[in-house]
Amino acid sequence: MITRILTDVALMSAIGGILALIMVIAQRWLSNYGEVSININGKRELKVTGGNTLLSTLSDQQIFIPSACGGRGSCGACKCKVESGGGPLLPTERPLLTKEEMASNVRLACQVKVKSDIHIHIPESIFNIRRFNSVVEEIIDYTYDIKGITFKLIEGQSIDFKAGQYVQLESQPYEKIKDKVIRAYSISSKPELKDRIQLIIRQVPDGICTTWVHKHVKVGDKVNFTGPYGDFYLRDTEADILFVAGGSGKAPIKSILEHLKEVGTERRMTYFFGARTRKDLYLSEEMQAFEKVFTQFEYVPVLSHPETEDNWTGKTGFVMPYFKDAIRDPKNTEAYLCGSPGMISAVTKSLKEYGIYEDKIYYDSFG
Ligand SMILES: Cc1cc2nc3c(=O)[nH]c(=O)nc-3n(C[C@H](O)[C@H](O)[C@H](O)COP(=O)(O)OP(=O)(O)OC[C@H]3O[C@@H](n4cnc5c(N)ncnc54)[C@H](O)[C@@H]3O)c2cc1C
Ligand code: FES
16 A cells, blocks of 8 residues: 555656656747847847847847836836837736827837847937946945945946936845846936936835845945936926925935036026935935025925924925915926825825926936
């Protein structure tokens, strides 16, 4: 009886092993697509090895499509037109695409696999995005959970960007995190500085990249990033400006203000910065100092939950009610918002109620 059971177990194990082997071989064979071509904008033709996502295949060719979520299919930044060869639309793409986008062959580059010859269309500006190597030059603790980190470019590299744009940082493996991840961070330094950039990074509990930055990165470490990305930058008009930021959302606004200091402006600007308590405020003196630089600028910090020991005599609660006094002519006002998705949607709704045109509300959502 026991011999029979043992024989059956051995037989089942052998069958299981053979099936697993067949699956591995089939997988290898099926995903071996050989050399395929990617035609870009009808102008360039790349010969690549098939089998990987469009996002990483292009990245291997030094063509960097924005991918703020690092290819997890949650940000939608990697949208591009796939004219042919992209295969059927995947369920992972649908939640981030509108009906119009689906109808006009817009796809998520991080989900589409390159399996056969493929024709794509991407903005020409993407060819300006480059990969940079840097050394960590300075780390400043702005608050208990926000650091400012300066990256000095190496090998004589220099970066051209518009104030407000972002880069994508590549983290390194640490502890249980075995792979690098890619995350988006707005540049907080001015574009006039071309040999270094500063980022302002808030620690997200259990966040892979921010834990690496806050707990593992040291001055002197080598760090890579790509950029510049994004269309969150100051429009060259005479309109009044409302800046609204929370937490590390201060980063791109700092870059814009430092840039305006360089080039000069007469525009009327009000900057609302929302924080929970006094210990969440940072760079306050630097922001207040802009009131002396510009003829028409006011910095307005607003605390949502001031503590008794904060002795806070400034504005409290939500930032939205204070917009009333700052908006002179809603039809001639642009708004620049940066912070959490919740803050962006609440502030956008409020600004529209105040009469600001939706297409004059620019934002980067840090979600
Ligand atoms: C355009 C843009 C600009 C940005 N600029 C800045 C900036 O200047 N400064 C800044 O601090 N941030 C910025 N961000 C946010 C930044 O890109 C990261 O999203 C953020 O730092 C968190 O990254 P992380 O790797 O530490 O966290 P992640 O590892 O991505 O995790 C984020 C959260 O999700 C949770 N999580 C992770 N994976 C899962 C899962 N599978 N299921 C459920 N929960 C999960 C984690 O526990 C954590 O709470 C920006 C984002 C965008 C899109
Ligand atoms: S990279 Fe974020 S959805 Fe594709």
